[in-house]
Amino acid sequence: MKAMQIVSFDGPSGLRYQEVPTPEPGPGQIAVDVDHAGVGYVEALFTEGLVPIDLPWTPGLEVSGRVRALGEGVDGYRVGDAVVALTITGGGGYGQVAVAPAELVAPLPAGLDPVLAAAVPANSTTALVALEEIAHLRRGESVLVHAAAGGLGSQMGQVARLLGASRVVGVTRSEAKRQEILDLGYDEAWLTEDLADAEPAQFDVIADPVAGPARVRSLDLLRTGGRLLALGDASQAEDQQVSTTSLWLRGIGVIGFNLGAFSQVNPALVGGHLRRAVELVASGELRVHITDRLPIQEAARAVTAVRAGTTTGKIVLTHSQN
Numbered sequence: 543m544k545a546m547q548i549v550s551f552d553g554p555s556g557l558r559y560q561e562v563p564t565p566e567p568g569p570g571q572i573a574v575d576v577d578h579a580g581v582g583y584v585e586a587l588f589t590e591g592l593v594p595i596d597l598p599w600t601p602g603l604e605v606s607g608r609v610r611a612l613g614e615g616v617d618g619y620r621v622g623d624a625v626v627a628l629t630i631t632g633g634g635g636y637g638q639v640a641v642a643p644a645e646l647v648a649p650l651p652a653g654l655d656p657v658l659a660a661a662v663p664a665n666s667t668t669a670l671v672a673l674e675e676i677a678h679l680r681r682g683e684s685v686l687v688h689a690a691a692g693g694l695g696s697q698m699g700q701v702a703r704l705l706g707a708s709r710v711v712g713v714t715r716s717e718a719k720r721q722e723i724l725d726l727g728y729d730e731a732w733l734t735e736d737l738a739d740a741e742p743a744q745f746d747v748i749a750d751p752v753a754g755p756a757r758v759r760s761l762d763l764l765r766t767g768g769r770l771l772a773l774g775d776a777s778q779a780e781d782q783q784v785s786t787t788s789l790w791l792r793g794i795g796v797i798g799f800n801l802g803a804f805s806q807v808n809p810a811l812v813g814g815h816l817r818r819a820v821e822l823v824a825s826g827e828l829r830v831h832i833t834d835r836l837p838i839q840e841a842a843r844a845v846t847a848v849r850a851g852t853t854t855g856k857i858v859l860t861h862s863q864n
Contacts, residue, residue, distance in 0.1 A: 543561070543562060543563075543564045543637060543638040543639050544559060544560065544561055544562070544637070544638055544862075545559070545560070545562045545600045545634075545636055545637030545638065546558070546559050546600070546601075546602075546636040546637070546838050546839075546841045546859075547559075547560060547562065547598040547599060547600050547636070548588055548589050548595070548597060548598060548599050548600075548601060549597060549598045550597065551589065551590055551591030551597075552589070553586075553589050553590055553846075553849075554586070554589050554841075554842035554843075554845040554846045554849070555842060556589050557589060557841055557842045557845070558598075559838065559839050559841075562598075562600065562637065564638075564639050565634065565637075565639055565640070565641045566611065566641070567611050567612060567613035567616075567641050568613050568614075568641075569613050569614040569615050570613055570614070570615050570616060570643060570644055570645075571613040571616070571641050571642065571643055571644060572609060572611075572612055572613065572616060572619060572625070572627070572641070572642060572643075572644050572647050573609070573610040573611040573612075573613075573639055573640070573641050574605060574607040574608065574609060574610055574625060574627050574639065574640050574641070574642065574647070575607045575608045575609075575610045575638065575639060576602075576605045576606075576607040576635060576637065576638055576639060576640050576861055577605075577606055577607040577608070577656055577660075577860065577861060578605065578606045578607070578656055578657050578659075578660035578835075578858050578859065578860050578861070579602045579604065579605045579635035579636055579660055579838070579858065579859045579861075580602075580603070580604040580605070580635070580660045580661040580662075580663070580664060580856055580857075580858055580859075581841070581844045581845060581848055581856065581857040581858065581859060582603055582604070582664050582665070582693060582848070583692070583693070583694075583751075583774070583776055583848050583849070584603065584774075585601045585602070585603075585845050585848070586845050586846075586848055586849035588601050589601075589845060592778070595633075599633060600633055600634045600635075600636050600637045600640075601633050601635070601636050602629060602633055602634055602635020602636035602637065602640065602859075603628065603629055603630040603633060603635060603663070603664050603802075604626075604627070604628055604629065604630070604635060604660060604661070604662070604663035604664045605626070605627050605629055605635040605640055605660055605663075606624075606625070606626050606627075606650060606656040606657070606659040606660040607624075607625065607627070607640075607656075608622055608623065608624055608625065609621050609622060609623040609625055610639060612644075613644070616644045618644075619644070619647070619649075623649065624649070624650035624656065625647050625648060625649060625650055626647070626648045626649075626650055626659045626660070626662060626663055626816070626820050627640065627642040627646060627647045627648070627663065628642060628646040628647075628663040628664065628667060628805065628812070628813075628816050629641075629642045629646075630646070630663075630664065630801055630802045630805050631643060631646070631802060631805050631806055631809075636838060636841060636859065638861050643809050643813075645809035645810045645812070645813035646663075646805060646809055646812060646813050646816060647813070648663075648813070648816050648817040648820050649817075650820070651820060651821060651824035653824060654820070654823065654824040657832065657835055657858050657860070658823065658830060658832060658858075659820065659823070660858050661693075661830050661832055661855075661856035661858055662819055662820055662823050662830055663816055663819070663820075664693075664801065665693045665694045665696070665697045665830075665856070666697045666701075666819035666820075666822070666823065666828060666830065667801065667812060667815050667816045667819045668694060668697070668773070668799075668801045669694065669697040669698045669700075669701035669702075669819075670701055670815040670818060670819055671799075671801065671804065671811070671812060671815050672698075672749065672771055672773060672799045672801075673685075673698070673701055673702055673705055673747070673749070673771075674705060674815075675811065675815075676771060676797055676799050677747045677749075677769045677771055677797065678769075679702060679705050679706075679707065679746075679747055680706070680746075681705070681706030681707075681708075682706060682707075682708045683706075683707055683708065683746035683747060684707065684708060684709040684710075684711075684744065684745045684746050684747075685698075685699075685702040685707045685709070685710045685711070685745065685746070685747045685748070685749065686710075686711045686712075686713065686745045686747075686748045686749070686760065686763060687699050687702070687710070687711070687712050687713065687728075687748075687749045688713045688734075688748075688749065688750045688751060688752045688756065688760070689713070689714065689751055689752050689776060690712025690713055690714055690719075690723045690726070690728060690731070691712070691714050691716075691719040691722045691723050691726070691854045692751075692851070692853070692854070693848075693853070693855065693856050694751050694773065694774075695712065695749075695751070696726050696829075696830070696831065696854075696855060697828070697830070698749045699712055699723075699726055699727060699728050700726065700727055700828055700829065701828070702747075703727055704822070704827065704828065707747075709729050710727070710728050710729055711728060711729060711730045711731075711732060711745070712726070712728035712730070712731050712732070713731075713732045713733070713734055713736075713737070713756075714731065714732075714733065714734070715733065715734045715851075716733075716851075717733065719731075719854065720733075722854050726829075734756055737756060737759045737760060737763070738759060740763055741763075742762045742763060743762075743763065743764065743765045743766070743768075744763055744765065745763050745764055745765065745768060746764075746765055746767065746768050746769070747768065747769050747770075747771065748760045748763065748764060748768070748769075748770045748771065749771045749773055750770060750771065750772060750773060750774075751773040751774035751775075751776055752774070752775075752776045752777045753772070753774065753775040753776065753777050753778075753779060753781075753782070754777035754779030754780075754782065755779065755782060756777075757770070757772065757782055758782045758784060761784065761788075761794065761796075764792070764794045765794075766792065766793040766794065767793055767794070768794045768795075769794070769795050769796075769797055770794070770795070770796045770797070771797055771798075771799055772796055772797065772798045772799070773799055784796060830855070830856060831854065831855030831856065832855055832856055832857075832858055833853050833854060833855040833856065833857060834847075834853075834857045834858075835857070835858045835859075835860060836857065836858075836859055836860070837859070837860055837861075837862060838859045838860065838861050838862060839862070840859070841859055844857040844859060
């Protein structure tokens with residue numbers, strides 16, 4: 543088969559479309575003929591060597607396609623079934639065939655566009671797991687989301703609302719993205735610099751995939767009992783130190799969440815939220831915006847755009863076999 547692989551840590555220019563061995567499913571796994579693959583920010587970090595991987599490596603953490611083969615012990619699916627898969631535990635979505643644990647595969651609901659479906663697994667599932675299982679968001683609580691116009695941020699705000707949050711505020715570095723944040727259903731849109739002058743102790747949950755100084759400033763905005771979710775390091779800024787004594791005295795917490803690591807040890811739990819995310823998008827209760835659809839051969843262009851922060855939704859790559 544062919545796959546877009548990372549062959550060097552030179553950023554998106556290190557991607558090559560080349561022949562590779564076709565993966566086979568092991569016990570408990572499903573092989574998927576990939577039609578479409580979603581593009582995420584982490585793929586840019588992979589190409590720069592900022593996440594440990596061995597080269598060459600095929601990125602791609604979310605796909606839609608058709609069941610190609612079933613590993614030993616897998617039931618409930620047949621070859622040819624239309625599915626959505628979270629390929630986050632081993633990557634591979636930028637290949638014509640990808641393998642995923644059966645728990646991280648979901649049926650494609652009737653009527654859901656496979657292109658749209660490919661953009662659901664990573665961010666929508668992260669939002670559900672992080673807010674419900676990790677932050678334990680309760681009805682009536684208030685939520686602040688950094689990078690609110692991005693792929694993950696667009697889902698965090700909507701999921702917070704679905705879970706009963708009373709107030710949801712989005713943060714962006716760009717004045718131009720304020721209206722986009724409001725269009726996503728956020729109550730308010732702040733600029734990052736607004737954090738410095740914001741009234742303290744007004745949020746119960748803060749979701750931060752950006753890191754850097756803004757993460758530490760955000761701690762002042764947590765009420766007693768508040769939880770800050772550390773969801774990424776998009777800024778690649780110097781790590782910030784937090785006083786654990788201060789956390790104790792104020793009664794707040796910082797919780798790290800990585801969907802890939804969590805999926806390795808809790809595949810069934812994550813898979814349940816994946817299926818829920820797909821159904822929410824199919825029903826229209828959760829909106830995912832596709833900003834562009836490109837052939838897999840233009841993966842470098844897609845990753846470059848996501849890394850630059852110029853996108854406001856998701857880019858989907860389509861394999862040439864379709």
